[in-house]
Amino acid sequence: MSGRKRSRKREFGSVRKLPSGRYQARYTGPDGMIRPAPDTFDTQKAATEWLVEKQAEILRSEWIDPDAGTITFGEYAARWVKDRDLKPRTRVEYERNLRLHIKPQLGEKALNGVTPPQVRAWRSALLAAGVGRPTVAKNYRILRAIFATALDDDLIRRSPCRIKGAGQDTADERPTATLDQVFGIAAAIQPRYRLMVLLATFAQLRFGELIALRRSSVDLDEMEVKVQRSTNEMEDGTQYDDDPKSKAGKRSVSLPSALGPDIRAHLERFVPAGRDARLFLGPQGAIPRRRNFNRVWKAALDAAGIPAEMGLHLHDLRHTGGTWSGRGGATLKEIMARLGHASPRAAMIYQHATKDRDQAIAAALDVLIEEARGKTED
Template sequence: MSGNSKGRKRRFGSVRKLPSGRWQARYIGPDGLPRKAPDTFDRKRDAEQWLVGTEAEILRKEWIDPDAGKITLGEYADDWVRERDLKARTREEYERHIRLHVRPFLGDLALNEVTAPRIRGWRADRLADDVGTSTVAKTYRILHAIFATAVDDDLIRRNPCRIKGAGQDKAEERPTATLDQVFAIANAIQPRYRLLVLLATFAQLRFGELVALRRRNVDLDSMELRVRRATAEMEDGTQVDDDPKSDAGKRPISLPAGLKKDIQAHLESFAQTGPNGRLFVGPQGGIPRRRNFNRVWKKALRDAGIPAEMDLHLHDLRHTGSTWSAQSGATLKELMARIGHSSTRAAMIYQHATRDRDHAIAAALDTLITEARDTPSRPDLARIWHAATER
């Protein structure tokens, strides 16, 4: 039997029986406005217990205005993107993901109607519709960030994006080129882009960083390249020079001395004049565009004899050079500084073990086993291991 006996007025809220026979719970919120439970109850006791829980939330200052979360996800997402301090290309990317993969399926729902089961269903449907796993993971990360802000804004109590690992982008391993292939491509491509291929590999630069380079960014005396800007290409075709995505993107890069003659020849023949002149320009003097460059790139691959099934992209040369840097013994922090990343996640990709190196480790272990069996006393394992791995 309820502790709220007949004739005793409730200390918080009230319950009443509706003509339907169900029970309704009502109360005055902390804002002084009359409120009612979002649902009715089968029993009076259930309505009273709901009021007890609501009062406890108010006392703990955990109460959330149920009307606050009634803004639709589509409206809130638009505000969220607009209020973020984002690079132009990133803003455009977020808007595209929301427009294509969120708004048609969840956009008309109120924030407090988007539950964890709805998010699970949305993700499963996107994958079932053959949307790429990378795209779904990216969209999920955006949604998670939007709802995290909604929690901070006291619009919802808990983030509904709670699928473990759903935001992880597990892209398949990209190919790495050999040294011979890199120089074959550099020799086959249009001469004005030869240095671009070499810097993509040996300075590990992105396309946007390459086309933003100016004469003043190159110091031939110290053989150093200073990355300060990146050119972003928008969906409408406009090109915008902006700061890199993070402060780590602004970085000096030491260049191999072997590239000095290539740089000098390029400066004399193809770069714009003056300290602010662009290092790379197209045949008509414009900033190279990805789509146009891709045609030049694919022709160079064919002329260089690169197998089509390799599916080598220009960005794979950055991956190639970074892998070589890791194999040269560069530390994680050194790799992060060189490739312009502020987190360890991307840099660790390049520290993966190669098959050849794995075979060398196995051979070294075999040497340990053999010498341990042949040596009556305890062998100097550190000396043996060092000698074996140096072979």
């Protein structure tokens, strides 16, 4: 028996005892390469059981090349962003979130080595560092999407992102301005931006949608504003026009007829001739930038007596307008149509409100505007 070999042959793979006394398991993968187990085993039985599990993976077509997932998470994430069909601003946003919140902890780890406990620890560390829950939820969604693609690419067997509810956005409730506050801000802000405040409230437009408006976007006969584009700003300051965030963002919004005089006065005083002339321009004729406008906005809040602790942003006027539209009798779908939101639960992209009903909402807002103006004039 002195000629007995230490390596024991099996129908699938082999187990051999090493000089250290531990056991090594090896097998031939579907790609024809000899694949050793990543670790050695205390007993021959443990090594054999590992081979049985590996053979079962191959039979179930669940085998994954162990070398394929050794790329670092950071490298794979960079490739993931590059290969996706993203708008420029979204691409920059993904890259920024990866750089600031994900790669510092997970970037150097092997893609197939990231574990659920590590993901939980990463999320807990962000929250402990004071990162807001909406930001943490957004980053978790990005992380989950990257690992979902890695799963489709057969680089991992199962995603490590398994925290229930971690991707849900639980943003704090934003403040709602009163109509008196809206008109107070409109009166206090630089005159060239007065109409911007009113349209943000009563047409529920976003900042990017507002500054993308052209003279041709407003139909005074129909009292309607057409939203077709949105102006975006990159981190380097570059500005460009693009489609709104979703298909529902392209919409026509009926305006309260009480805004007619405000629109006409703005067109005459601040908008150059020509259908393509922008509705809103800065004092030097440039496209407004968020950072510069925020200074103008804060000055208007101070002048209007809006307390700083309220934390009111221009974007909050969308919520204000939506709230008052609801009080005017609009249904949830009709409010969503005005806001340009798409329902993630609906089978279709969005079901728009009828034009007649949208005009009725604008008429209801008319009554509220006249009441508020009456108070300020008394």
